[in-house]
Amino acid sequence: MNQFPSSTFFSAPPDWGWYIVFYFFFGGLAGGSYFLAVLIDLFSRPEDRPLARLGYYISFPCIVISGLLLTLDLSRPERFWHMLIQSNTYQPIFKPWSPMSVGSWALTIFGIFSLLAFLSALAEDGHWQRPAARRLRPPGLLGSTVAVIGGLFGFYVAGYTGVLLAVTNRPIWSDTPLLGMLFVISAASISAASMILLAHKSGRTMPGVNALHRLDSWVVALELVVLIAVMISLGPVFRAWLNAWGLLLFFGVIVLGMLLPLALYWRRQWFGHLNVTAAAAAVLAGGFILRLVIVFSAQGV
């Protein structure tokens, strides 16, 4: 067994490539941004509503892009609807034990909630003249319902991809149960980072950005702990990362995407006012490289 540290080393790679890497990134952004926007809507002050709106503005386009990427990745893209409807009976198909089956439904349902919140944000910003649409966001019963249910689906969309990888027989992916947790936390960190960047780009003063920046530093620290836990949980399979992928993981994810943003948070004098955006950009880059390494490294084994 020395040559093969796990029975997973006899499976074949599914050739999930760039479409999937980008999907994991945009799917994480879609779910994470919605999740954070809901937290801001429910727990922060009213003046942070513009910041939450940014979350909804990120979420919907990202979930649309995600659906397109997933469809393009299929060997038969015109059969994308087979994920939801059985082609021979036209009955819905739902397999609760298959993350891809549940994920397909979750993406569809989350897409609807994401659209509702997106429309509400547009209405609130005055870009869409339908005042009634503003009720689709908290406060209010309807808005809170959309927020909470959509937030739960957002969390699922952000994390199920990691569980999907674990529910295979590929090395690394299925040798740890922690990838879903890592993806959820990483989704939060890249989403907070992109909301921070958008807030700065908008030029408007958003008082919640500092809280978001602090939250991002906490989440990145947690992400680092979970990534180390992933490495430990791999046991002898960790050997599969003792190559160029491991180097990319170390320098691209741990150093660039985690240690640098944390240092920038604690040493605010380094780049002055650019510190916050530099940290956010580094977190985004690290989050992308994380998905890239996880998707590709397990298929080259």
Add this chain to the structure above:
Amino acid sequence: MAEPMGFYTDTTVCIGCKACEVACKEWNQLPSTNGGVNTLSGDSYDNTRALDGIHWRHVKFIEQFTEDRKDGRWLLMSDVCKHCVNAPCLEVCPTGAIVRTEFDSVVIQSNACNGCRDCISACPFGVIDVNPASGTAQKCTLCYDRLQGGLEPACSKACPTQSIQFGTINELKGRAQKRVDQLQQMGEKRAYLYGADEKMLGGLNSFYLLVDKPEIYGLPPDPKMPTRNLKSGTWFSAFGAILVGLMGIINFRNRGARVNAREDQP
């Protein structure tokens, strides 16, 4: 349901003729590799290389020789889908394209498959791949069409040494155990059955008689169901979401508290 059917492959009598590969390709009308232009792998006599969407049978050539090549042996094995009783591919398939037939075999319905390739990563044996001609995941069907017509699969029919035997699983198990006993009595103490009992994925409906460790043949010693990680993965993810949620609440509330505190100052 008809009685469970499958293959028993006695690797000790395989001569590496590849008649099974040819018969499979012919019956199932599988396209040639590289447009028929022959390329050599450099790996013994194995130019098929692996099971994939257009190779549903693969004869493996394992050379076990000493450094000076004065002593050694060939291990030959015709590999195929194991038609697992608890099939990982069938379990994860989101479209319902993978089904269990009345013969207890596992078949991918090409007209339902959309090529998501989840089954490829789920199969612990590396059996499945996309057939470029159809754009769908494909593998051995245990010649489902032949079975429905009362015929045996093309590969076992073509096998000249009865290395590949087709029949009911019960009967095959009995036959295989007798062969193991015979080999043991003859001094081949390494002979054993791989996948014949229920411990391995509920039993493999295509099981093997081997004379070395499974990994030597490129077989996983301990294949598992992919859903073994489902519960733990889900709970850890939920725990992660709760931690992020708590961090979010603390930070956004805390911010409010700080602003309030500032406002309260004279």
